[in-house]
Amino acid sequence: MARITAGISTSHVPAVGVAVDMGRTEEDYWKPMFAGYDFSKKWMAENTPDVAIIVYNDHASYFGMEIMPTFAMGLANSFEICDEGYGPRPIPPVMGAPELATHVAGSLITDDFDLTILNVLEVDHGLTVPLSLMFGAPDKWPTRVIPLAVNVVMNPQPSGARCFALGKAIRRAVQQFDGDLDVQVWGTGGMSHQIQGARAGLINEPWDRKFMDDLINDPEVLQYKPHLEYMIEAGSEGVELIMWLIMRGALGPEVDEVYRFYHVPASNTAVGHLILTPKGSE
Structure with a gap:
């Protein structure tokens, strides 16, 4: 039986990728942020999954305003890297897991x-x-990776409750797969940030930290947080955090917190990161 052994949440700030690709991770600005992932890299080296289901949003790089699916899953053997305006990142292609992905889909x-x-x-x-x-x-x-793209770019967007339910459904699907696989679910995006308008650069640290607490301890209530609250309290891009709810739903009712990190700023974003495991899985 396949099993979900961990959930990872992390921000996905584009400038972080640039810092990695250009060898700038030890610069004064970036070093504290990357140091916050030292534990995670060591932990991941010892707990590398066979497959990671990575919940993310496309930033009008592959999808456009003409076609924007609410939920979309990649079933291919491999996935190339998008050109986001400056050429594709100089990183390896992402290898898929088509057998598991087809089953889950x-x-x-x-x-x-x-x-x-x-x-x-x-x-x-x-x-x-x-x-x-x-x-x-x-x-x-x-x-290997199963990409799960979620529309948090244009209206209408899925509700937190729908995302949380999707995570629960992913858990059921993985457990029903006839294969011995270690699977992780990653929820990406956030935390509080706004990249345009009069509130550009908005960071709400108390709200972010409360969100992480609630994600761990009270996700059944957190799922009903309205999109308007995300916009008011966490900025126009803060709604990306509904993707963390998919990860949390996939872990089951109770979790153990392995690691937590929060850092401000990275570009104009508050970086949040959690490693969680299903309760009693260790």
Whole structure:
């Protein structure tokens, strides 16, 4: 039986990828942030999953305003790196897990999630920056990946409750897979930030820290947080945090906190990061 052994949440700031690619991680500005992932890299080296289901949002890099699926899953053998305007990042392609992905996609559709199936997909910084934060700069990524793209870019966006339910459905699907696989679910994006308008640069540290506490201890209530609150309290891009709810839903009712990190700022974003395991899984 396949099993979900951990959940990872992390911000996916594009400038972090640039810092990695240009060898700037030891600069005064970036060093404290990257130091916050030293524990995570060591932990991940000892707990590398066979497959990581990475929940992320495309930033109009592969998808556009013409086509923006609410939920979309990549089923391909591999996924190339998007050109986000300055050329693709100089990193390895992401290797897929088509057998598990096909099973999970079929299970989710049977559970009445209208999932878009992607047999061709290029992935942007929403997915690749978390890989860099957890694995550094390897010649080949040490885990296979199932990309799960969520629309948090344009209205209408899925509710927190729908995302939380999707995570629960992913857990059921993985557990029903006939194969001995160690699977992690990663929720990416956030935390509080706004990249345009009069409130550009907004950071709300108390709200961010409370969100992490609630994600661990009270996600059943957190799922009903309205999108308007995310916008008011966490900025126009803060709604990315609903993707963390998918990760949390996939872990089961109770979790153990392995690690927590919070840092301000990285570019104009508050960086949040958690490693969680299902209660009693250690």
